[in-house]
Amino acid sequence: MVGLSSKLESLDLEDQNDTHIDHINTQVLDKHAQNIKTDELSGGKTKKTTKDKANRATVENVLDPRTMRFLQALTSRGVISEFNGCLSTGKEANVYHAYSGTGSNGDKERSELAIKIFKTSILVFKDRERYVDGEFRFRNSRSQHNPRKMIKVWAEKEFRNLKRIHQSNVVPAPKPVEVKSNVLIMEFLNRGDGFASPRLKDYPFKDAADVAYYYHTMISYMRLLYQNCRLVHADLSEYNALVHQKRLYIIDVSQSVQPEHPMSLDFLRMDIKNVNGFFERFSIDIFSERIIFQFVISEMLEKFMGDYNSSEDLVEYMAKNLPIKTTPEDEAEDEVFRSLHLVRNLGGLEERDFDRFTMGKFDLLKSLIANDNKKNAKNFTASEQFDLSSSSEDENEDDFEEDENDGDSDNGESDSEEDTEDESDGDYVEKSKELKHKKHEDKDVKKQRKDDAKDAKREKRKTKVKKHIKKRLVKKTKSKK
Ligand SMILES: Nc1ncnc2c1ncn2[C@@H]1O[C@H](COP(=O)(O)OP(=O)(O)OP(=O)(O)O)[C@@H](O)[C@H]1O
Ligand SMILES: [Mg+2]
Numbered sequence: 001m002v003g004l005s006s007k008l009e010s011l012d013l014e015d016q017n018d019t020h021i022d023h024i025n026t027q028v029l030d031k032h033a034q035n036i037k038t039d040e041l042s043g044g045k046t047k048k049t050t051k052d053k054a055n056r057a058t059v060e061n062v063l064d065p066r067t068m069r070f071l072q073a074l075t076s077r078g079v080i081s082e083f084n085g086c087l088s089t090g091k092e093a094n095v096y097h098a099y100s101g102t103g104s105n106g107d108k109e110r111s112e113l114a115i116k117i118f119k120t121s122i123l124v125f126k127d128r129e130r131y132v133d134g135e136f137r138f139r140n141s142r143s144q145h146n147p148r149k150m151i152k153v154w155a156e157k158e159f160r161n162l163k164r165i166h167q168s169n170v171v172p173a174p175k176p177v178e179v180k181s182n183v184l185i186m187e188f189l190n191r192g193d194g195f196a197s198p199r200l201k202d203y204p205f206k207d208a209a210d211v212a213y214y215y216h217t218m219i220s221y222m223r224l225l226y227q228n229c230r231l232v233h234a235d236l237s238e239y240n241a242l243v244h245q246k247r248l249y250i251i252d253v254s255q256s257v258q259p260e261h262p263m264s265l266d267f268l269r270m271d272i273k274n275v276n277g278f279f280e281r282f283s284i285d286i287f288s289e290r291i292i293f294q295f296v297i298s299e300m301l302e303k304f305m306g307d308y309n310s311s312e313d314l315v316e317y318m319a320k321n322l323p324i325k326t327t328p329e330d331e332a333e334d335e336v337f338r339s340l341h342l343v344r345n346l347g348g349l350e351e352r353d354f355d356r357f358t359m360g361k362f363d364l365l366k367s368l369i370a371n372d373n374k375k376n377a378k379n380f381t382a383s384e385q386f387d388l389s390s391s392s393e394d395e396n397e398d399d400f401e402e403d404e405n406d407g408d409s410d411n412g413e414s415d416s417e418e419d420t421e422d423e424s425d426g427d428y429v430e431k432s433k434e435l436k437h438k439k440h441e442d443k444d445v446k447k448q449r450k451d452d453a454k455d456a457k458r459e460k461r462k463t464k465v466k467k468h469i470k471k472r473l474v475k476k477t478k479s480k481k
Pocket of ligand 1: 087088089091092093094095114174187188240251252
């Protein structure tokens with residue numbers, strides 16, 4: 001294998017300016033691409049021609065001179081000792097195999113690394129803004145419209161999320177090693193013969209019981225991610241889970257968000273749909289999407305005697321206690337669930353719903369999404385999840401110094417009657433659609449609409465329950481549990 005450092009040393013690019021980068025890219029990488037092994041680990045997916053290697057390096061826009069410099073720095077610092085084949089060329093990043101240490105002459109043990117290099121293409125990252133927007137942890141990065149900086153944020157986001165998951169010790173994930181600009185270094189999950197551990201998609205299940213085990217494990221991870229790591233994966237599927245030493249590992253967490261993100265529940269719902277969609281094909285018993293959703297977000301599980309941090313205990317509970325999806329009505333219910341507008345907190349409740357809540361007729365989101373279906377909702381206790389003021393987010397974790405006050409919107413709210421609570425509630429999806437149409441509205445119509453809205457709000461305020469009363473009620477329901 002050819003060491004990266006020798007290749008990189010010959011690239012005297014320090015004085016080049018950014019406007020020439022594409023040109024340099026083509027020249028330098030065409031010249032050196034054949035030295036970078038890009039096909040060794042790709043499992044036959046890549047065309048094995050030198051031309052193709054050169055194209056990938058330049059066209060994919062990953063190994064640009066700047067990125068090469070970062071790799072060089074990592075090599076000279078001894079983080080990387082060898083940079084090898086390309087494992088995957090994805091939409092947002094390429095993943096390479098590398099070694100750290102040589103294992104000889106008293107050098108540190110030779111270990112395998114996966115190097116994820118995020119693409120510098122602006123288009124991909126435009127689409128990703130919605131994951132960073134609304135993340136309190138990245139509030140200072142939002143204004144950065146410089147694509148290079150956004151990519152850096154993206155790589156850092158994956159590094160931090162990976163670190164959070166890995167440190168939680170409840171959901172297996174590759175150990176993050178380092179992040180530098182758009183380059184993320186992590187532990188390589190090895191199948192044992194030089195190849196990467198298979199994705200869930202490619203894993204040869206032994207039998208139906210094996211499939212069911214991985215299905216239940218995946219659901220337990222969604223819950224552990226949400227409850228323990230305070231994350232929603234947001235791109236969970238058979239492509240982003242690897243089976244390593246018979247254990248399921250979660251990867252690709254750059255887009256993962258905290259539960260406080262305004263779209264976290266929508267992302268969660270999407271993850272559940274993807275996971276169910278994959279396992280449904282194997283003709284095993286499947287839970288309804290709504291039941292899984294409740295299982296994930298409910299803090300307490302009725303009759304659960306196990307360890308809330310244990311995937312195995314959750315899997316066992318799930319298999320015994322969760323009702324399976326059997327009838328066409330169950331499917332119809334899931335259809336409804338997919339189209340539901342998700343309410344996150346008390347502020348998001350309509351007046352009539354709030355009256356029902358105070359009369360003890362339903363228990364926030366759990367019952368809203370359950371349609372008061374007692375048969376299915378009885379296993380869960382969910383109300384705490386949506387009182388955001390009680391969120392205590394990894395505040396003692398060094399790497400998350402920005403995380404404090406996450407989603408503290410409740411604390412920051414005034415009790416004034418004039419607050420804008422009605423605008424800031426959870427109905428973001430429908431509202432954003434509406435606003436698009438309003439853009440082209442006639443001036444007078446707009447004025448009239450605004451006046452009407454004001455009148456309606458004035459009326460609504462007359463019967464509005466004051467916030468401190470709402471809070472007291474939430475506390476009361478909590479203390480009952
Ligand atoms: N730590 C790792 N160990 C082994 N293989 C890995 C590791 N990380 C990623 N891979 C491999 O690289 C592939 C792509 O990784 P990842 O999903 O993180 O990147 P991606 O750019 O998001 O890909 P895509 O756009 O296709 O989703 C994975 O499917 C997996 O096969
Ligand atoms: Mg992926």
